[in-house]
Amino acid sequence: MRIDILSCAEEEFAEAVCFYNQQCPGLGYEFAAETKAAFERIASYPNAWPTFSPRSRRCIVNRFPYGVLYHIPPDSILIVAIMHLMRDPMCWQERMKRSSGEQPASADD
Numbered sequence: 484m485r486i487d488i489l490s491c492a493e494e495e496f497a498e499a500v501c502f503y504n505q506q507c508p509g510l511g512y513e514f515a516a517e518t519k520a521a522f523e524r525i526a527s528y529p530n531a532w533p534t535f536s537p538r539s540r541r542c543i544v545n546r547f548p549y550g551v552l553y554h555i556p557p558d559s560i561l562i563v564a565i566m567h568l569m570r571d572p573m574c575w576q577e578r579m580k581r582s583s584g585e586q587p588a589s590a591d592d
Contacts, residue, residue, distance in 0.1 A: 484559060495565045496518060503547075514547050514549075518551065521544045522560075525542050529555050541553075549566060549567055
């Protein structure tokens with residue numbers, strides 16, 4: 484199944500990779516690999532993870548305190564956020580409401 488990513492989620496991902504690489508060289512790349520593995524799990528089993536809101540689900544990233552928040556529109560997966568689990572989950576509520584109007588980037592780009 485095709486995975487599309489909102490630009491704000493791509494920015495969160497890039498910021499987290501940079502943060503972890505600053506903490507320990509190479510750690511950001513390990514975070515990136517674990518996050519991409521979460522994308523693959525989501526693509527293979529999109530309904531396997533618990534609901535986060537009426538339209539979204541969240542898959543936890545292995546080894547890191549992050550979750551991938553996503554929607555399942557027809558024929559694709561839409562990544563809405565790559566969220567740190569210690570942040571207030573309500574901060575993504577407004578983004579989820581707006582996500583239907585934003586043009587996502589394809590993970591294949």
